[in-house]
Amino acid sequence: MGFELGPVAAAAGYQLLAFEKAGSTNAEALNRARLGIEGPLWITAREQSAGRGRRGRTWETPTGNLAASLLLTLNATRPQAATLGFVAGLALNEAVSAVAPGIAVRVGVDGLDEPRTRLTLKWPNDVLADGAKLAGILLEVEPSGDRLAVVIGLGVNVAAAPAGLPYPATALNELGSFVTAEGLFTALTDAWVRFHLIWDGGRGLAEIRRLWLAQAAGLGAPVAVRIGDSVLRGKFETLDEEGRLIVLTDDGERRAVTAGEVHFGAAASLAS
Template identity: 40%
Template sequence: MGWPEGYGRRVMAEVDSTNAEAARIVGGLGGPEWICALNQTAARGRRGRVWIAPAGNFAATLVMRPRETAAVVALRSFVAALALYDALAALTGAEAALALKWPNDVLLNGGKVAGILLEGLPNGGLAVGIGVNLIAAPPAEQVEAGAVRPVSLLEETGVRVSPEQMLDALAAAWAMREDSFVTYGFAAMREAWLTRAARLGEVITARTARDSVTGTFETVDAQGQLVLNTAQGRVTIAAADVFF
């Protein structure tokens, strides 16, 4: 697949963070643009956490100006997850080893190989930040206690993928998933995501800023929220970290 029509492509030797660069350029955008950095000096994950990204791993942000409501725009985390799944499967042939972890992670052989960070930008912009452990994963002691172990694509599959190869595959996969999302809405995207969901039907724990909820992972609803079946009944969770 070639580079998708209508998307800009910018590969930088070094930047503080691709999401920060997205904020700087969003005002002058003529259309969506991918920013890929071969080195980041101040990478961030969800909730302001440090994202450890050694040289050779993948760090990129798609910057765009969507026109939908904030609630619909936020559903692009599912677009990103499915595009990542598609791209990694195409590059490695390891589709059966991949799974999607609510809300924003991609798993490979049960370990976290990729993460997604959506951020709102000025001028109605959106940054879809994506990090993939292509060649190395951070040590387990550097991640939150109880979190899924980090893994790398190279270690788990033996396939060496360059950041530029990852970018090209991801951009093509995103364009296809984005077209489907805009044309058909979230319902089809939700069904596709659920068929790839990690631990669906199993007991998991969701930790919010205020409390912790344990229950059976029942589904993701039409708003993209996690639905757990707990001892106290059905609970819907809009934002949380999930632990297995």
């Protein structure tokens, strides 16, 4: 089975370029933006050898995992474009729930306990399953004439999670759902269209924010945010209208965080 767009994405005019191997799907997308290709264009690779994560980290994509990037050219500001990470997180959660409904919720023994959501969204751009990292999202933006070329890269642990990371990670197959990267991608392309229409050039950010907060990891919990050489501690209170993390500190001050390394719960007390 090859990578294919979903019927909604195909009807909406999205295009697809699929590689067997690529260094980085984000790099492939940016190269095409520099050649004047505007998108919307999805780029996938069965194997990615030089994937990029946030904050300059590498992202491993062995065969069986999903590496996909979406190229868009928008009339938007950089802050508006950055909020597409929330759109991507919502779309990815919906796609995983569609192809692997058995892992979307967990119930207790004999189903007697209340079901709870296993999939959550971690600010700014991670998807977690049972608190472990399942997927990461990387946005890269460049000027393109008087508009912006925006690339949204998504890496999902489908077949296996990388070992030796400083945080817990998991994969769909490890959670007992034997879906394929190709099947997840098709569902993702259709889910993206739905949430991108809600976003509506940034005009629908309030609704995207509401939907994202309903699936947020660590909301109301202790949080520690490493910003450069300092650590901000407090409680994850909400997101503001621009998608910034709002931390309520112990002295009652509300601090808006644009970027940083976030730790929740018990990990927040250990972060230094």
